Amino acid sequence: MQHTDNVWPMYVSLKTVETQVGRWKSVRWEIDQFIPATHEAPEGAKLILLELYKDQRGSYRINLDMINSMLYIVCDELEDGTWIPATISADQNVGAGCLESDTPVLNILMPTAIACWIEAFITRHGEVEISAKRRRHVDRRKNQGPSANMVGKMQ
Numbered sequence: 001m002q003h004t005d006n007v008w009p010m011y012v013s014l015k016t017v018e019t020q021v022g023r024w025k026s027v028r029w030e031i032d033q034f035i036p037a038t039h040e041a042p043e044g045a046k047l048i049l050l051e052l053y054k055d056q057r058g059s060y061r062i063n064l065d066m067i068n069s070m071l072y073i074v075c076d077e078l079e080d081g082t083w084i085p086a087t088i089s090a091d092q093n094v095g096a097g098c099l100e101s102d103t104p105v106l107n108i109l110m111p112t113a114i115a116c117w118i119e120a121f122i123t124r125h126g127e128v129e130i131s132a133k134r135r136r137h138v139d140r141r142k143n144q145g146p147s148a149n150m151v152g153k154m155q
Contacts, residue, residue: 003036005124006052007049007051007052008036008050008051008114009036010037010049011035011037011042011045012073013032013033014031015031015032017030029075029083029106031106031108033045046084046085048088050088050089052121054125056091056093057122057126058129060118060121061128064118068109069115070108070109071088071107072090072092073085073108074094074095074103075104075106077104083106090110095107
């Protein structure tokens with residue numbers, strides 16, 4: 001199954017990893033396989049669409065501008081605690097919103113091919129003005145940063 005301008009089908013499978021902290025054992029979920037649907041479906045993998053939306057271009061841009069761009073796999077949790085991958089998003093607001101509502105989310109570094117595909121989507125549909133104010137890091141304890149540099153010029 002090939003991807004289009006705004007949809008990229010992916011096979012996703014999850015696995016549990018048992019860890020021990022002190023005397024306590026804990027089970028956590030991880031991404032086992034994450035491959036394009038152009039390949040044969042791995043055993044136990046679920047076909048999920050990574051779909052891009054025009055109204056999320058600003059969020060995609062912020063994600064692409066990060067040092068480690070991420071994809072967010074939102075999961076359904078069954079009554080027995082099993083996680084099933086449900087959707088994939090490149091919008092960090094989707095991932096954060098799901099976490100706030102106690103919906104399981106796993107993240108994975110964004111493959112370069114997907115980053116280029118998202119960049120092409122943004123270019124094709126136009127850049128959006130990003131409403132989130134980006135501020136440079138200011139270390140107020142050391143009195144450094146853009147606002148500290150202006151203080152000396154104003155006196």
